[in-house]
Amino acid sequence: MPLRPTPRPRQAATGLQGTLEAGRKAFAEARFDRARACFETILKSAPTHAESHVYLSRIAWETGDAAQSVAQLERVAALSPDSPRAQLALAERYGQVGETEKALAAYDRATALSPAKSIAPQAEKARFLQALGRFEEAAAIFRKLIKRHPGEAELYSIFLGGTRLPKGDPVLRQMRKLWADKTLPETKRMHLGFALAKALDDTGDPDKAMAVLDRANAIQKSLAPYDRAARDSDWLAMRDAQADADLTPPQGRMTPRPVIVCGLPRSGTTLVEQIIGRHDHARAGGEMGHILRVAVRQFEREGVMTPLSQIPAPERATYAATVARLMTRDTGATEGVVTDKSIRNFQMLGWIRAMLPEARIVIVTRDPRAVALSMWRNHFQIGTHRYANDWADIADEIKRFRAIIAYWKGRMPGVIHEVRYEDLVSEPEPVARALLEHVGLEWQDRVLDAAATKGTVQTLSLAQVRAPISHARREAWRRYETRMAPFIAAWGDETWD
Known part of the structure; x- marks a missing residue:
């Protein structure tokens, strides 16, 4: 029969947990030197402790060391090869440091590792393409996502931020249909409203656009009152x-x-x-x-x-x-x-x-x-x-x-x-x-x-x-x-x- 791993002594496990909690607390208080020391101590005895690498990446980022932040996230991705979340974090950081092609590749890996119905990896890639000014590539992704997930109202909001819809566009028809759905949750109606109003305005119907905006703004005001x-x-x-x-x-x-x-x-x-x-x-x-x-x-x-x-x-x-x-x-x-x-x-x-x-x-x-x-x-x-x-x-x-x-x-x-x-x-x-x-x-x-x-x-x-x-x-x-x-x-x- 296969050998069973020897359990770590309870005291050692407790010590690691205490150091981890101390590191988290120091990071939250922006005591980055103290936090770094805690996580480096953990890695001396547990070099594959992914959370410590994540925190070291965050500490490096907060203290201005972009290269070390990327290196730590690359380590996390290597330790968790099946994690779409790790790839998404890496993609975001690559994008922040100007490594465009590496970022796009990481988004693609996150997509491949995610369940078929997952939206986030592809939507985040499309958002990144918009930020780069590559609007047609972003639009192609958004249209596919909307076709598969027509009820995800926030997709329309992000998509319309980088494009204008022509009259008769199937996405506009879908937005109108969704807007008429009386069972649509208010938060989704808010996101849809801002997108639909832009599309209506772009296609020459400003009065209807403003009526939709009145509703969308009223919803957002109720969600975040102003003082x-x-x-x-x-x-x-x-x-x-x-x-x-x-x-x-x-x-x-x-x-x-x-x-x-x-x-x-x-x-x-x-x-x-x-x-x-x-x-x-x-x-x-x-x-x-x-x-x-x-x-x-x-x-x-x-x-x-x-x-x-x-x-x-x-x-x-x-x-x-x-x-x-x-x-x-x-x-x-x-x-x-x-x-x-x-x-x-x-x-x-x-x-x-x-x-x-x-x-x-x-x-x-x-x-x-x-x-x-x-x-x-x-x-x-x-x-x-x-x-x-x-x-x-x-x-x-x-x-x-x-x-x-x-x-x-x-x-x-x-x-x-x-x-x-x-x-x-x-x-x-x-x-x-x-x-x-x-x-x-x-x-x-x-x-x-x-x-x-x-x-x-x-x-x-x-x-x-x-x-x-x-x-x-x-x-x-x-x-x-x-x-x-x-x-x-x-x-x-x-x-x-």
Whole structure:
């Protein structure tokens, strides 16, 4: 008879579990050195412990070591050759570091390892293809998935983010049929609604599109209610943490050099970022989020941010170095300019000015009616932009943004460069030239060439930024002006400009 494996002593098993729990806790608290030591200790006695390799990959990623993060996930995939989950994690990381073909191959392996009815591997591959601008390949995958899974409403939402449906398209007919199904769960109806509305609008039926959007937004509002008071409190706390600080920029260099592009969702920040990112000496980082995330990790205590004025120079230097390392991780840039268009950066402009050497700040503004309509027409991840599902809340958020920018302009005169979206799409070259001059880059014609867009684009504007700039987008909101009456009423007498 075959030999039975000798059981490990109970004490040893208990010791491993204790070390594992200590490592998990340290990771959750962002004590990465402590967490790394725990998982490396486990691997000395149990080298095939896959969870420890997963955590070491996450630690490497959080500390800016992209190569080690990939290597650890490759180890996990080798230890779990039959795991589609391991391949999906590896595919995502390959995509993040620009290993496009390796990412696509890993998605294919995940698909091959998954049950025949599994949706996620193919849907994630199609989403990745969209981010790369390979819309036809993505569409082919989505159409096959929708044909096999017509009731999966989120598929339509992702698919329509990268394509326009013609009249009579079978996918549009299927969406109409599903929308009429009274048994459709509300969450699925929400996803379907945003997709169906886009298709109806694309095929020339804006009134029906807006009626569908009213329903979809009402559902999302019920799933993620908005608290204006909490929003105000959040901004005031962030402002107070910067209120009495000296906003003189720090001496020295930061490599790569950050350019912060701020604006409300759907205001044109992606277009502005891509204009900069197409330059030979620049990379577009997208919504990286490091400025706030590292600040919270390093300086927040019991939910309260350390006042900027009380942070000593050595800690500021550590903060800037950490942000730079993570920007390099996300973009591969070790020099030149890197853009960050994270939404909440506009609340931290004083922090950015005082903490990040050589940082430049760009604000993007757009007609509030165009911003409001675009918010209303697009689905945001639940909980991220709670104000975007109510016309009055949208008006309140745009006014808050304006007030915050006016505050920072007053605190830092001449520091902030403003780009009006309407001016950019009407006269792209002079606006783009002024933009590049502000961020410290020489003019290159390629910055206005949509085909020169590099890498992936991970925002709702992934299709628009790969198309030529068009002034036709300037006042598209006028087609919906009567349906926007609640927003216009909530806006009141404040000027639009």
